[in-house]
Amino acid sequence: MNGRLDRAEIVIVGNGIxxxxxxxxxxxxxxxKRIVVISSQLHPPIHTPALKQFACARLEREQLLVHPxxxxxxxxxxxxxxxxxEIQAQSQYLLLSGNRPFHYGKLLLATGSVPQGLPExxxxxxxxxxxxxxxxxxxxxxxxxxPTVQExxxxxxxxxxxxxxxxLLYWGIRTHWLLRGEYPLSRQLDAQGGALVRETLxxxxxxxxxxxxxxxIVGRIGxxxxxxxxxxxxxxxxxxxxxxxxxxxxxxxxxxxxxLCRQHGILVDDLLRTNVPNIFAAGDVAAIRDPQTNxxxxxxxxxxxxxxxxxxxxxxxxxxxxxxxxxxxxxxxxHLGELSLLIAGNPHLQYPGIETLTDASQGGYRRLxxxxxxxxxxxxxxxxxxxxxxIKRLIEEGHSVRPILKALLKGDVDAHHYFARLQAPPVQALxxxxxxxxxxxxxxxxxxxxxxxxxxLLAGSSPTGPSPKVPAGSSAYSHHTLWSYLEQKExx
Amino acid sequence: MRKLLRMFAPPPAGLHKTVSHIxxxxxxxxxxxxxxxxxxxxxxxxxxxVLNHATVHGPITESVAHFAxxxxxxxxxxxxxxxxxxxxxxxxWLKIRLLQE
Numbered sequence: 001m002n003g004r005l006d007r008a009e010i011v012i013v014g015n016g017i018x019x020x021x022x023x024x025x026x027x028x029x030x031x032x033k034r035i036v037v038i039s040s041q042l043h044p045p046i047h048t049p050a051l052k053q054f055a056c057a058r059l060e061r062e063q064l065l066v067h068p069x070x071x072x073x074x075x076x077x078x079x080x081x082x083x084x085x086e087i088q089a090q091s092q093y094l095l096l097s098g099n100r101p102f103h104y105g106k107l108l109l110a111t112g113s114v115p116q117g118l119p120e121x122x123x124x125x126x127x128x129x130x131x132x133x134x135x136x137x138x139x140x141x142x143x144x145x146x147p148t149v150q151e152x153x154x155x156x157x158x159x160x161x162x163x164x165x166x167x168l169l170y171w172g173i174r175t176h177w178l179l180r181g182e183y184p185l186s187r188q189l190d191a192q193g194g195a196l197v198r199e200t201l202x203x204x205x206x207x208x209x210x211x212x213x214x215x216x217i218v219g220r221i222g223x224x225x226x227x228x229x230x231x232x233x234x235x236x237x238x239x240x241x242x243x244x245x246x247x248x249x250x251x252x253x254x255x256x257x258x259x260l261c262r263q264h265g266i267l268v269d270d271l272l273r274t275n276v277p278n279i280f281a282a283g284d285v286a287a288i289r290d291p292q293t294n295x296x297x298x299x300x301x302x303x304x305x306x307x308x309x310x311x312x313x314x315x316x317x318x319x320x321x322x323x324x325x326x327x328x329x330x331x332x333x334x335h336l337g338e339l340s341l342l343i344a345g346n347p348h349l350q351y352p353g354i355e356t357l358t359d360a361s362q363g364g365y366r367r368l369x370x371x372x373x374x375x376x377x378x379x380x381x382x383x384x385x386x387x388x389x390x391i392k393r394l395i396e397e398g399h400s401v402r403p404i405l406k407a408l409l410k411g412d413v414d415a416h417h418y419f420a421r422l423q424a425p426p427v428q429a430l431x432x433x434x435x436x437x438x439x440x441x442x443x444x445x446x447x448x449x450x451x452x453x454x455x456x457l458l459a460g461s462s463p464t465g466p467s468p469k470v471p472a473g474s475s476a477y478s479h480h481t482l483w484s485y486l487e488q489k490e491x492x
Numbered sequence: 493m494r495k496l497l498r499m500f501a502p503p504p505a506g507l508h509k510t511v512s513h514i515x516x517x518x519x520x521x522x523x524x525x526x527x528x529x530x531x532x533x534x535x536x537x538x539x540x541x542v543l544n545h546a547t548v549h550g551p552i553t554e555s556v557a558h559f560a561x562x563x564x565x566x567x568x569x570x571x572x573x574x575x576x577x578x579x580x581x582x583x584x585w586l587k588i589r590l591l592q593e
Binding site: 046047049050052053058059062063064066068302303306307310333334335340342384386387388389393416 | 509513516517519520522523524525526529539540541542545571573574575576577578
């Protein structure tokens with residue numbers, strides 16, 4: 001075996017958005033290092049959130065690609081299609097399928113997520129026509145079947161299920177939506193917001209069954225013909241789509257010779273380091289710290305995975321100085337039928353001192369969580385998507401939102417005008433694109449409600465020890481320590 | 493007096509988005525293509541990966557350059573975006589890149 005082929009300074013397992021972003025970032029920062037991506041995925045990285053548009057035939061396969069075809073070769077990133085069987089962390093090598101060893105200098109686990117699927121004990125789940133929608137292959141299968149389907153059942157109550165229901169309605173298929181609870185998105189929305197989504201989908205034509213679980217899937221000569229519910233009702237259908245969420249793909253981390261700390265995902269610190277030296281994790285598989293609540297959980301969203309990929313790339317290239325201090329607050333935006341959903345920060349955070357405001361006018365719903373005069377969480381459901389990244393910026397930079405509180409509540413805030421009023425840099429002072437230094441951050445002029453002295457860094461909260469120093473006064477600093485500050489205020 | 497003048501002064505001129513925010517928007521793009529489907533100025537097929545790549549730092553192909561010049565900032569691309577991004581602002585930066593080159 002060629003000695004050069006079985007080792008690399010940087011090895012990335014997984015070819016999703018986190019993996020490919022890390023590889024490209026590492027290449028940019030370390031032009032001489034050998035970078036290898038190992039994946040069992042049989043296609044280049046794709047825009048997975050756009051798969052619903054693909055299911056509606058509004059996109060073709062070529063339009064799903066994240067990067068122009070051939071970028072790996074152009075950037076000298078070697079891709080190996082193989083399965084990683086185990087990690088020998090002490091000797092720093094992987095065992096690929098066929099017992100092929102592969103040595104690494106630094107390793108990134110970006111294995112993504114796997115669908116939850118149906119309970120293993122549920123009868124009939126292997127009939128033809130029962131699909132779990134997760135990967136491109138599943139959507140290709142769905143598109144091939146759609147012309148022959150008149151009636152379908154969707155199981156699941158999350159945003160993925162809502163999007164799937166809308167896809168089926170788009171094709172004119174009679175769609176039954178089975179909800180375990182009273183309203184959808186029960187983890188992201190409160191009862192009022194959930195009811196609004198439910199009503200919107202009902203108006204769109206979905207047949208919604210609340211408080212129902214499937215106890216059996218029935219088929220005829222190997223093909224699904226219906227589902228039986230716990231209310232002893234049979235719903236006939238030619239297609240059952242399972243959208244019951246996903247979980248981090250941690251199976252490989254369980255086959256590591258040194259135990260990797262896990263809690264809902266692989267635990268990582270703010271620089272995406274695991275507890276094992278030279279092993280990092282990013283994307284849906286990594287449990288990262290919420291800077292507002294200090295709790296570790298995976299952030300299975302497209303934008304977060306890309307951001308983590310950029311941090312991981314800098315770490316793999318031995319350039320921790322170029323990482324951003326923190327990933328920022330969580331942020332999720334999508335369309336749910338005719339409704340636009342935005343969740344930024346923690347709009348459901350309940351704690352003494354946190355004020356919650358809601359508004360249900362104009363056929364929408366907004367929920368704001370405020371701490372003193374700062375926004376710490378924003379939920380918006382409505383017919384217009386607000387400037388979602390500007391709302392995220394409002395939360396992260398800790399500006400006072402009193403002057404725009406009414407507009408935020410009504411969902412028609414003009415963030416551009418507000419940031420301009422906060423003396424954001426005028427156009428003449430903006431750095432030109434080609435002359436922008438690496439990772440330059442524009443000056444932040446907003447008022448921080450809490451001073452750095454009031455906000456001690458949380459020591460020992462990360463799996464590998466204290467977090468790295470964050471420049472005092474930086475925007476991320478305030479939320480980094482909000483939770484500890486709230487706890488301190490509670491102490492006598 | 494200066495305070496009074498400041499009250500009536502127009503807000504500082506600023507582009508819709510700064511370059512760092514444009515880069516952030518590109519990173520948040522989910523590639524659903526809805527902005528391009530809504531665009532009245534798009535005359536030849538362009539994929540979103542090529543357009544995103546060209547907007548901030550990648551090479552600008554002839555078709556992307558033609559599209560950027562054709563864009564007349566009508567804003568039709570903004571409402572269809574599921575994640576609330578501003579393709580019009582991204583196109584503005586692309587126009588600036590073209591001017592720089």
